[in-house]
Amino acid sequence: MPTAPAAKPAAITLPERFADWFAARGWQARRHQIDMVAAARAGEDALLIAPTGGGKTLGGFLPSLIDLAEQTDGAGKTRPYRLHTLYISPLKALSVDVARNLMIPVEEMGLDLRIETRTGDTSTAKRQRQRAHPPDILLTTPEQLALFCATANAEAFFRDLRRIIIDEIHAIAPQKRGDLLSLDLATISQWAPQASRAGLSATVADEGGLARWLVTQPAGDDRFARIVRGEAGARPQVEILDPADRIPWAGHSGRHALGDVYERIKAAKMALVFVNTRSQAELTFQELWARNDANLPIALHHGSLSPEQRRKVEKAMAEGRLKAVVCTSTLDLGINWGDVDLVIQMGAPKGSSRLIQRLGRSNHRLDAPSRALLAPTNRFEHLECQAAREAVAENALDGEPLAAGSLDVLAQHIMGRGCGDGFEAEALFDEIRSAAPYAQLDRETFDRVLDFTATGGYALNTYERFRRLVKRKDGRWLARTPQIAQRYRMNVGTIVEAPMLDVVVSGRGRGGHRLGQIEEWFVEQLVPGDTFIFAGQVLRFVGIEEMSARVTRAADADPKIPSYQGGKFPLSTYLAGRVRDIVQNPDHWGALSVQVRDWLQLQAERSRLPDADGLLVETFPRAARHYMVCYPFEGRLAHQTLGMLLTRRLERLGMRPMGFVANEYAVAVWGLRDLAGLDFDALFNEDMMGDDLDAWLAESQLMKRTFRNCAVIAGLIERRFPGQEKSGRQITFSTDLIYDVLREHEPDHVLLRAAWQDAAAGLLDIRRLGEALTRVKGRISHVGLDRISPLAVPVMLEIGKEPVYGEGHDSILEDAADDLIAEALRLD
Numbered sequence: 001m002p003t004a005p006a007a008k009p010a011a012i013t014l015p016e017r018f019a020d021w022f023a024a025r026g027w028q029a030r031r032h033q034i035d036m037v038a039a040a041r042a043g044e045d046a047l048l049i050a051p052t053g054g055g056k057t058l059g060g061f062l063p064s065l066i067d068l069a070e071q072t073d074g075a076g077k078t079r080p081y082r083l084h085t086l087y088i089s090p091l092k093a094l095s096v097d098v099a100r101n102l103m104i105p106v107e108e109m110g111l112d113l114r115i116e117t118r119t120g121d122t123s124t125a126k127r128q129r130q131r132a133h134p135p136d137i138l139l140t141t142p143e144q145l146a147l148f149c150a151t152a153n154a155e156a157f158f159r160d161l162r163r164i165i166i167d168e169i170h171a172i173a174p175q176k177r178g179d180l181l182s183l184d185l186a187t188i189s190q191w192a193p194q195a196s197r198a199g200l201s202a203t204v205a206d207e208g209g210l211a212r213w214l215v216t217q218p219a220g221d222d223r224f225a226r227i228v229r230g231e232a233g234a235r236p237q238v239e240i241l242d243p244a245d246r247i248p249w250a251g252h253s254g255r256h257a258l259g260d261v262y263e264r265i266k267a268a269k270m271a272l273v274f275v276n277t278r279s280q281a282e283l284t285f286q287e288l289w290a291r292n293d294a295n296l297p298i299a300l301h302h303g304s305l306s307p308e309q310r311r312k313v314e315k316a317m318a319e320g321r322l323k324a325v326v327c328t329s330t331l332d333l334g335i336n337w338g339d340v341d342l343v344i345q346m347g348a349p350k351g352s353s354r355l356i357q358r359l360g361r362s363n364h365r366l367d368a369p370s371r372a373l374l375a376p377t378n379r380f381e382h383l384e385c386q387a388a389r390e391a392v393a394e395n396a397l398d399g400e401p402l403a404a405g406s407l408d409v410l411a412q413h414i415m416g417r418g419c420g421d422g423f424e425a426e427a428l429f430d431e432i433r434s435a436a437p438y439a440q441l442d443r444e445t446f447d448r449v450l451d452f453t454a455t456g457g458y459a460l461n462t463y464e465r466f467r468r469l470v471k472r473k474d475g476r477w478l479a480r481t482p483q484i485a486q487r488y489r490m491n492v493g494t495i496v497e498a499p500m501l502d503v504v505v506s507g508r509g510r511g512g513h514r515l516g517q518i519e520e521w522f523v524e525q526l527v528p529g530d531t532f533i534f535a536g537q538v539l540r541f542v543g544i545e546e547m548s549a550r551v552t553r554a555a556d557a558d559p560k561i562p563s564y565q566g567g568k569f570p571l572s573t574y575l576a577g578r579v580r581d582i583v584q585n586p587d588h589w590g591a592l593s594v595q596v597r598d599w600l601q602l603q604a605e606r607s608r609l610p611d612a613d614g615l616l617v618e619t620f621p622r623a624a625r626h627y628m629v630c631y632p633f634e635g636r637l638a639h640q641t642l643g644m645l646l647t648r649r650l651e652r653l654g655m656r657p658m659g660f661v662a663n664e665y666a667v668a669v670w671g672l673r674d675l676a677g678l679d680f681d682a683l684f685n686e687d688m689m690g691d692d693l694d695a696w697l698a699e700s701q702l703m704k705r706t707f708r709n710c711a712v713i714a715g716l717i718e719r720r721f722p723g724q725e726k727s728g729r730q731i732t733f734s735t736d737l738i739y740d741v742l743r744e745h746e747p748d749h750v751l752l753r754a755a756w757q758d759a760a761a762g763l764l765d766i767r768r769l770g771e772a773l774t775r776v777k778g779r780i781s782h783v784g785l786d787r788i789s790p791l792a793v794p795v796m797l798e799i800g801k802e803p804v805y806g807e808g809h810d811s812i813l814e815d816a817a818d819d820l821i822a823e824a825l826r827l828d
Contacts, residue, residue: 012034012037012038012041014029014034014037014066015066015069015070017069017109018062018065018066018069018109021105021108021109024108029062030054030055030059030230030231031230031231032048032050032054032055032056032059032228032229032230032231033055033058033059033062035228036048036059036060036062036063036198036228037062037063037066039063039196039198039226039228040063040064040067040163040196040198041063043196044196044225044226045196045197045198045214045215045225045226046196046197046198046199046225046226046227046228047169047198047199047201047204047207047210047211047214047225047226047227047228048060048198048199048200048201048228048229048230049201049202049204049207049227049228049229049230050200050202050228050229050230050231051202051230051232051233051360052202052233052359052360052361052370053233053360053368054230054231054233055230056200056201056202056230057098057101057102057167057200058105059200059228059230060087060165060167060198060200061085061087061102061137061165063163063198064084064085064137064162064163064165065105065106065109065111065113067084067162067163068084068085068111068113068136068137069109069111071084072111072112072113072136073112075112081114081132081133081134081135082134082136082160083134083135083136083138083157083158083160083161084136084137084160084161084162084163085136085137085138085161085162085163085164085165086137086138086140086145086158086161086163086164086165086188086195087137087138087139087140087165087167088140088141088142088145088164088165088166088167088172088181089139089140089141089166089167089168090141090142090167090168090171090172090177091141091168091330092119092120092121092141094167094168095117095119095139095140095141096117096119096139097314098139098167099115099116099117099139102115102137103115113136113137114135114136114137115135115136115137115139116130116135116137116138116139117138117139117140118130118138118139118140118144119140119141119144120141120143120144121307122144131151131153131157134157142172142177142178142180142181142184143177143492143493145181145184146180146181146184146412146413146416146492146493147489147492148184149184149187149188149416149417149420150415150416150417150419150420150485150488150489150492151419151420151489152420152421153421154191154420154421155191155421158188158191158192159191159192160192161188161191161192161194161195162192162194162195162196163195163196163197163198164185164188164195164196164197164198165197165198165199165200166181166197166198166199166200166214167200168200168201169199169200169201169204169210169213169214170201170203170204170205170210170353170399171201173209173210173213173402174399174400174401174402174403175494176406176408176409176494176713177493177494177495178213178437179405179406179409179410179437179438179494180409180412180413180493180494182213182405182435182436182437182438183405183409183410183413183432183435183438184413185197185216185435186216186431186432186434186435187417187431189216189434190431197214197215197225199211199214199225202356202357202360203353203356203357203397203399204397205353205397205398205399206399206401206402207227208224209401209402210402211224211225211226211227212224212225212436213402213436213437214436215436216434216435217433217434217435217436217439218434219430219433219434232395234368234369234370235369235393236356236359236369236370236371236372236392237369237370237371237372238355238359238372238374238388238389238392238393239371239372239373239374240373240374240376240382240385240386240389240591240593241257241260241261241373241374241375241376242593242594243256243257243259243260244260245257245259246595247376247378247379247382247593247595247596248377248378248379249378249379249599249793249794249797249820249821250378250663250793250794250795250797250798251377251378251797252280252347252377252378253280253283253287253377254280254284254346254347254375254376254377255287257346257375257376257377258284258287258288258291259291260375261273261288261344261346261373261375262288262291262292264342264344264373265288265296265298265323265324265342265344266294266296266323268323268324268341268342269339269340269341269342270317270320270322270323270324270325270339270340270341270342271323271324271325271340271341271342271343271344272324272325272327272331272340272342272343272344272358272361273288273324273325273326273327273344273346274327274328274329274331274343274344274345274346274349274358275326275327275328275346275347276328276346276347276348276349276350277328278302278303278304278328280346280347281300281301281302281326281327281328282300282302282533282534282536283533284326284346285298285300285326285536286533286536288324288326289536296323296324297316297321297322297323297324298322298323298324298325298326299313299316299317299322299324299325299326299536300313300325300326300327300535300536301313301314301325301326301327301328301330301331302327302328302330303328303329303330304500304516304517304518304534305515305516305535306514306515306516306517309515309516309535310330313325317340320339331361340361341371342371342372342373343358343359343361343370343371343372343373344372344373344375345358345372345373345374345375345385346375346377347375347376347377347381348374348376348377348381348384348385348388348575349374349385349388350384350575351388351398351399351574351575352388352391352392352396352397352398352574352575353397353398353399355372355388355391355392356392356395356397358372359372359392374388374389378794379595379596379599379794380663380664380665380794382592382593382596383579383582383583383592383596384575384579384664386582386588386591386592387575387578387579387581387582388575389591390578391574391575391578396574397574398574398575402436402437403437403761404437404438404440405435405437405438405441406710406713406754406757406758407445407449407714407750407751407753407754407757408710408711408713408714408751408754409494409713409714410432410438410441410446410449411449411452411453411713411714411715411750411751412492412494412713412714412715413432414428414449414450414453414469415453415468415469415479415488415715416488416492417477418453418468418469418477418478418479418485419479419484419485419488419489422472422476422477422478423476423477424475424476424477425447425450425475425477429441429443429446432446445750448750449750450469450477452714452749452750452751453468453469453714453715454467454468454469454470454471454477455467455468455469456716457746457749457750458745458746458749459741459742459745459746459749460738460741460742466716467480468480468484468488468715487718487720488715490718490720491712491715491718491719491720494713496709496712496713500517500518500519500520501517501518501519501520501523501544501548501549502514502516502517502548502549503515503516503517503518503534503535503539503548503549503551504548504549504550504551505539505551505552505553506542506550506551506552512548512550515534515535515537516534516535518534518549523541523544523549526541527541528541528542528543529541531554531556531559532559533559534551537553538553538554538555538556538559539551539552539553539554539559540552540553540554540556576633576634576635577612579633579665580610580611580612580613580633581612583600583609583610583612583633584609584610584611584612585612586600586601586604599790599791602790602824602825603789603790603791606785606789606790606824607783607785607789607790607791608781608783610631610633610791611779611781613775613776613779614776614779614780614781615630615631615632615684615772615776615779615780615781616630616631616781616783617629617630617680617684617780617781617782617783618630618782618783618784618785618789618791618792619674619675619676619782619783619784619785620784620785620786620787620788620789620792621674621786621787622787622788622823625658625670625671625672626670626671626672626673626674626675626676627668627669627670627675627788627792627796628668628669628670628675628678629666629667629668629669629789629791629792629795629796630642630666630667630684631665631666631791632666632667632772632776633664633665633666634765634768634769634772635664635765635768636662636663636664637764637765637768638764638765638766638768638769638772639662639663639664639666639667640662640764641693641764641765641766641769642662642667642769643660643661643662643667643669644660644696645688645689645692645693645696646660646667646669646683646688647659647660647669648692648695648696649683649688649692650669650671650675650683653678654673655671655673655675655678656671656672656673657669657670657671658670658671658672659799661795661796661798661799662795662798663794663795663798665794665795666791666792666794666795667795668792668795668796668798668799670799676782676784680780680782681777681778681780684773684776684777684780685773685777686770686773686774686777688773689766689769689770689773693766697756697759702759702764703739703755703756703759704735704736704739706755706756706758706759707735707739707751707752707755708735708736708739709755709758710751710754710755710758711735711738711751712735714751714754716735716738716751717734717735717738739752787823787824787826788820788823788824789824790821790824790825792824793820793821793824796820797820
């Protein structure tokens with residue numbers, strides 16, 4: 001891909017009012033802020049890449065504030081209501097926080113501006129008022145923008161728009177939310193072609209890709225936003241915790257490190273304790289409270305808690321009333337929490353870009369170093385944390401590459417345009433191709449997606465419920481009925497979580513206090529009287545009532561911990577390569593814990609160390625079974641796919657495989673026959689990504705689950721209706737039937753294509769697995785052992801793991817680990 005142009009040195013000065021405001025604060029406008037003003041005056045789109053604390057958000061808004069100051073001075077309260085700037089962020093909380101911070105320079109400079117937010121929490125009355133009387137600056141989310149584009153007369157609302165700002169663009173663009181946003185921006189560009197765009201981010205791995213994604217694409221060519229770079233800030237300080245207690249060989253609780261973590265919290269002004277899953281957040285919060293002898297104000301924040309609870313925590317943080325917050329990615333992005341001076345990462349961060357993003361929450365200033373403490377939960381994670389620390393020191397970013405736009409998202413957008421003022425197919429096709437993710441869309445695919453959206457396609461067009469668009473005599477496509485348009489607006493968006501139930505603490509009558517939401521499948525495993533942890537409390541399950549899980553508060557030493565299917569981050573390819581480099585080279589072990597160094601040394605003595613560019617395969621007998629363990633270091637998703645394909649291939653070879661397990665670093669397969677004599681070059685050949693993969697996918701329940709999500713996004717199945725909501729069971733039943741019909745009667749249906757692409761990119765991580773198999777071709781090393789190796793112990797502990805929670809889980813894991821470790825260390 002061609003390289004995006006960098007910004008030319010700006011030769012402009014700020015208006016006197018703005019220069020005086022900077023001077024009054026003892027500041028001077030930074031070069032990248034001036035460059036953003038220059039780009040806007042030249043009518044150029046710009047991608048601003050600047051570290052956290054460098055005035056990135058102000059750099060995005062400064063051109064708007066200058067322009068609006070010139071327009072509004074002396075205009076009085078009777079001036080027209082026209083939308084000038086549209087700000088889009090991935091988080092509601094970020095929009096609210098930016099709006100609050102934006103008012104500081106506006107009020108101090110005496111600017112007469114109308115600045116408002118619009119999120120899912122905005123009242124209906126306020127939304128209607130905003131449509132009739134647009135503010136000067138509107139701060140919103142991608143979902144709210146999609147709703148705007150799906151309503152009548154939206155063109156009139158956006159006609160005067162001059163500027164679009166997309167914050168944390170790196171977090172939006174690679175996702176389906178980014179696909180939908182790019183399509184809505186393409187629509188707005190038809191209504192307001194004069195509007196320039198600005199993208200803001202602190203962590204961009206693919207600069208050229210994002211610079212292309214940001215701008216309207218002309219037919220048959222590539223166009224890029226101008227890249228503006230901020231100056232580097234102080235180098236972050238990243239420390240890896242080396243606890244006095246024994247570091248577990250496996251497990252993810254991090255309980256062994258929490259005593260040390262608590263002491264670091266006590267010494268900090270305010271700490272953010274990041275974890276990678278919501279269930280880990282609940283566990284970590286409970287464990288910290290159990291150690292909280294000093295009664296420190298510690299809070300919990302994750303996406304399943306109620307909005308009221310999250311806002312309460314955010315307000316307490318902003319006011320400096322908390323000592324620590326245990327949180328997930330809900331606090332990753334952009335918000336300035338002021339007093340935070342320490343970021344603690346429980347477990348490996350799974351990527352250098354994610355760690356840098358989280359580091360930015362500490363000492364939110366360019367001249368002060370961010371501080372982070374990494375607390376690995378097991379020995380492999382020590383390696384991964386060291387890889388992340390080295391990557392941060394080099395400012396080496398990672399992340400998934402941008403891909404072509406999803407067809408289910410395209411179907412949602414086409415339906416949305418039909419729910420507004422309607423569209424003509426030819427014009428809409430050209431408009432869609434101006435969005436970078438869909439620039440290569442061919443007309444045949446567009447027509448098939450349009451046909452599916454309008455009628456359900458060949459296999460479903462006899463059912464009236466799937467006929468949603470009609471073509472009028474003038475050639476315009478519109479929603480068939482107002483009720484269809486209303487249901488569409490209730491289901492806008494691309495975030496499909498597992499079906500959720502409200503968690504309600506029972507009160508008198510049918511009332512109660514709502515704590516948040518929990519996944520339906522977890523509640524279905526409970527019986528009345530079971531206890532579990534949620535929202536930092538121990539709760540006793542009473543029963544399900546409508547769409548709520550009724551609970552009472554309880555006291556229990558060993559409650560269950562909810563598990564969320566939106567689970568684990570895959571280990572990024574960039575860190576995977578660094579981990580392999582560390583493992584194979586003892587010269588890199590100096591920064592590791594003594595316990596981890598000894599573990600690797602034992603592996604070198606008992607077996608061998610994996611090569612950075614190869615694949616180590618170990619075979620050994622144990623308890624009347626034969627095991628094969630390999631170490632690709634490519635992440636859990638790619639390893640699960642590899643395990644599935646290996647067992648199919650071994651079955652064909654007559655080796656009678658019995659099962660497999662995978663973690664982020666290794667795959668173990670076992671069966672009844674000795675696997676040591678296999679041709680491993682043939683076993684791991686890249687051709688397993690062809691017929692083996694297609695045959696397995698055709699039989700897999702995974703494809704049905706993936707199809708279910710695509711069907712929801714495309715609007716084939718609606719989750720919400722006026723006055724009601726579908727349960728997870730209803731959605732599953734509906735989509736499974738449709739999936740079977742399409743496979744039989746229309747196997748090339750656009751939704752089946754979309755589901756395969758999703759499975760390949762997400763649930764299976766096919767790209768990374770394919771690249772790994774290519775990398776190790778001809779470099780496979782086999783070691784036949786008479787017992788388990790030290791490196792194999794963690795993945796072997798995954799075998800037969802029972803869903804036991806709390807201390808019971810840790811004690812079972814420790815007992816099993818002790819047995820395996822003793823076997824791996826035995827000298828005879």
